[in-house]
Amino acid sequence: VRSPLPFGPLSSSSFLCVFQELELASVFVSDAQYNRNIFFDTSPRAVRLYLLYHRWFLKVLLYFFILVNLSLAVFEEPAVFPLPLWATMMVELLCLLAFSFRLVHYAKVIPPDKFWKDPKNICIIVILMLTLVDMIIYGALKATNYYALRWSRVLRPLLLVNVTEGRQLRRAFRSIRNALPQIFYVFLLFMFSVLIFSLMALKLLGKRGLQTIDGAPYFTHYLEIVFDLYVLVTTANSPDVMMPAYNASFVFAIFFIVYILINTYIFMSVFLAVVYNNYKKYLKEEVRQLVRAKRHKMVRAFAVLQEVREEGGEPVVTQANWNQVVRLVRPNIDNAHRELLWSVCDDKNQGKAAFVQLADLLNIEVITLKSRPHPFHSLCPALYLSAPSRLLSRMVHHRAFVIVYDIIILVNAIFIGLDEENPMIANSEWVFLALYLLEILLKLYVFEPRTFFSRHSFWNWFDIIIVVSALIATIINSAVKISGGYTSRQILDIVFILRVLRLIRVVDSIERFRAIINTLIRIGPAILTFGQLIVVVYYVFAMVGMELFKGKVKFYEEDSTDPAKAYCGNPLLRGTAFAQLNYCKNNFNNVVSSFILLVELTVVNQCSGFATVTHVSARIFFFIFHILVVIVIINIFVAFVLEAFFVEYSVDKSDLHTSVERKITELEVIFTECSSRTSVSSFFSLLSSLLSGYRTVDALLQRMFEADLDPEDLAEDDSPEAQTGRNFGNPTFSSV
């Protein structure tokens, strides 16, 4: 690997040059902090462009355009809100332009050879080209009134994967891709089992002249049996599929029980085991690579900043340089925090080993704790420290305060459950609102507001938002009611939802529940990654599904008197279970319906209606969807939740801390002692190191696997030669 960095001594450079070097170093540190893996050009101009590339407003703009591009499906044929073709085309062109700009910007930042080697970029260019071609063909065909297909719409979600720095998303896709070969073999075996069972069912049941409840012949066609038995694995048609055979003889029930045991329980568990195992294995490998890349970047930053203080001594980074880099990386850091970081880093030697930890240190949130007295205390100490005020404070701090409010919440729950037509109950709502407001005001009086509103006080924020919104909504509702004499259904809905949500607060009072809820909140951001993943897959299936099934099933409003309502507007559905169960709104007629239908298909895969209105082969669409979403993605999701909970359990029990956190915890003690001695006005404490460590998904993953990581990866002795000896550049992360 050719190093694009001049590693020579830098002390004789001009001020501008020194600043450029500091900037370069800060970019390396910042990349290490956020685990960015872009092999950028190190020329000053490229570094500037690179900094611009990572500005938040450009990223927000990019996400905005992706969102616009994806949501075009709402306005395009078949549309929820139809817009003329030229309008959607113009917007799409604008989006493509934005993506092209972003790509050009990226191309300016990294060396050309790297740019063309990265399949991610090729992928984006191909997608942009194909979209453009498709738009031209589609526009031309539509203009001449021919039938046209917007096939490039399925490519749109791939932009979400490739254009953005959606590292987590790409990683999730990679773990799926990596797990696929293993899953594939289990899947083959599973399908083999389904095929064998189907053959047996055909031989055992096909000749008996049995009938389904519709009067159709039962189990006489092989492929039908295969499909029915496959659906049985999803439990969607249990026990219907087995009833005709079971009615004939209970012996046949044994066949189905064995089938369910093997295919639903054992094979599905094996799928989960395989997915989980692969997921863990490859994630571990990726995290290892991330840790290596982070160290490598910090070593490069160190190489830029290093100075040899004494002859033959180890190169070090001076505190002045260190301060400037930290200021560049985090402009809004306060001095005390920076000093704390320096004192953590400055552990005996300021050499490379200490410097390398900086990236992790910057990721740890340090918050000021109770250093400030309450504003009332400063403003009016006599009143705030008076006996009634102190009593109030003791009261609010008391455990009984929490219990009283829990009881109030429970009583409130009962009142919500009762009929709100009763005026007494309708008015009681004001009492409860007043009580909740009082609670918040009391807490604000007693607790220091900045602590109360600190970023991690989830429940305080939750309380305030819910109570204040409920207050506003209730006032608007009453105002509307008094002025117009009618009740707005929408506002009332919001009021109801807010009232019920308030009840959730009771969970926080119970220790055991809090632990579970905290874990769930902590894995929340990671679940969002899966949300993106699901959106990408759903979007592709929605686009294909809309082309295949649009308009085949129609929904008629409740008050419609059209006779076609009874069979969803399609005579083929007359008398089918699909129409009888009133599933007409489960259709692919627009993108919103499609998404909701796909969620339903994820839960229970029932697609008989669509096979009826088109062709039996339409089942293939639902079959592929089930394999991809339920067998692969849902299992990866379950694997993730499992792993997160296991980490939580092991962290609770053992002292699994990152080395840096350990050091800070030690230091904290010293600091506390020092501050009490020297009366430093503000001292730092750490938020529970767990919470802070989990701030980013990467940190969570790193923690997940740190216990298993090779000690080599965290070893301190990596000279640049050793690094290059290992032929270790930026790890290449391929696109999907």
Added chain:
Amino acid sequence: VRSPLPFGPLSSSSFLCVFQELELASVFVSDAQYNRNIFFDTSPRAVRLYLLYHRWFLKVLLYFFILVNLSLAVFEEPAVFPLPLWATMMVELLCLLAFSFRLVHYAKVIPPDKFWKDPKNICIIVILMLTLVDMIIYGALKATNYYALRWSRVLRPLLLVNVTEGRQLRRAFRSIRNALPQIFYVFLLFMFSVLIFSLMALKLLGKRGLQTIDGAPYFTHYLEIVFDLYVLVTTANSPDVMMPAYNASFVFAIFFIVYILINTYIFMSVFLAVVYNNYKKYLKEEVRQLVRAKRHKMVRAFAVLQEVREEGGEPVVTQANWNQVVRLVRPNIDNAHRELLWSVCDDKNQGKAAFVQLADLLNIEVITLKSRPHPFHSLCPALYLSAPSRLLSRMVHHRAFVIVYDIIILVNAIFIGLDEENPMIANSEWVFLALYLLEILLKLYVFEPRTFFSRHSFWNWFDIIIVVSALIATIINSAVKISGGYTSRQILDIVFILRVLRLIRVVDSIERFRAIINTLIRIGPAILTFGQLIVVVYYVFAMVGMELFKGKVKFYEEDSTDPAKAYCGNPLLRGTAFAQLNYCKNNFNNVVSSFILLVELTVVNQCSGFATVTHVSARIFFFIFHILVVIVIINIFVAFVLEAFFVEYSVDKSDLHTSVERKITELEVIFTECSSRTSVSSFFSLLSSLLSGYRTVDALLQRMFEADLDPEDLAEDDSPEAQTGRNFGNPTFSSV
């Protein structure tokens, strides 16, 4: 702990006494080998009784009586095959007598204070008493024609748990019991979430005047909503439960999607995580205890056998004593095998450390490999070694042979799929049978029969059993057809099943499949434990369900013209989905139907029909069943399969071997070399150490956790004082 053993020097005892000591030692070794944990009296008489207690025929008899006792439900009211009351009562009395005998036998074996301290025994006595009381009351009431309830039938499966040495079963119950507190908190949180969502649904949807497809008001009653939403978690009523709201506005679909995401996906994953984590934790603890108990027993055996050979030297066990103990423990062991074991044990010193390993060594299967020439070779070497014979042998060994037969199997599969009415295809069956027979004969000609029929050649056994049975069944079928001119449906069914099963053989040819299948075969015995567990739980629910719901839903044969057939013989079911879908045979009218229905409920919990025919509160029965079986037991089952596969993956990759296996593998090399030099006629080799290690469930568990076990548990330095110092007697395994 008082040691009941005289630890003094034993060399001066009489022959009888020496034999008694050998017997005692062999009992300790045997207990250690099979992980039995019974604190028996060490007096010679008790040891004799103890040996009798563990005789296989007494155990078989016990299982037979348990089976009879459990299957009484088939003959009792409501019966599949009704028998007069006196007959079932007599049989039950006989069973109770047998269990009492067994208990008395047990009481004679162990010290009285131990007997009365063990809750297992108290439990058995109480069950026997209660059953007797119930039988008397029931008999008296029936004789006077009053309504009577056989409530003690629910206690029967508890005998399966407590009377037998069902260690795995009791362990499974214990892991459930241990996991319950943790599961309980998650369950509370989950129920809280369901309740909150239900309240929100009531407020949002209850006042809109929506209707279900039956025309009933939608979401107006709180408890109904709670139940509907709970069932939605099981996915049984998806998407039906959401359709009325979704038809009103697609916004409400969001409510259901959020609900499904949180409760179906996240909470169910959390349940799995909690169950898995607890399962693993407690199992690890139990296995640790097992390992300790095993070592302790071996130390006691050593204490009985030890002799101090030289002054001040370590006590040792002489080879003569060692041989006699091994002969007592395994009477059918051959000399060469015993010599091998001795040479493994005899590693430099014959002290305690080496002796303690004996229990594990006895569990390892050692098989003789290819030591014998083929019988034909001995009988007629000239012919067997002739050129055509050698060619044949090479042919059978060739990879093409396997491929040719795989192709034959696939062609056979197509022929099976085709219509067997066609005489050409019907006759082709004879060709295929001949081909399969030829394959087996060729293999028997080429491979040494004992190797071919060795215990672990699963596929060879499978082949022979399937092909020979198919041959017999096909011949009988043809004979019946020719003689009587009709075809027996039953025989034909068996022929079909055998034909299809034969196709499974193709799986063995593909390496990847073989690995998965082997894991599944290996965890098979452990799955049987879960089978017992499920039977216990199902039996209890079947008994309760039969009392609650018997006769409420009737099934009419297909050709019945009774008008009641349309509503399952219960006017309450007129027009319900239950009757329309023809679920009449899903009833609790006898024990077989009940079991099949409970399996269906495990897959998809649909119980609307039973609530209709009795009372809404009947849902509680189904609710409890779902919690217990699906949330707890199925999750433990999934946890077990996951763990087994993870162990498999880690064993595949790493060199996770027990210390004993490692030693044997080393020794094997030496042995092989020795035998080639000294031309020992037969030498030993090990079956793949993996296979042998997995022979028992305990061994599998021990392997699962050995990597995590405290080194202390496997340390070699445990003097009797250290043992007693740790106050370590037999670990007490409480009953359920």
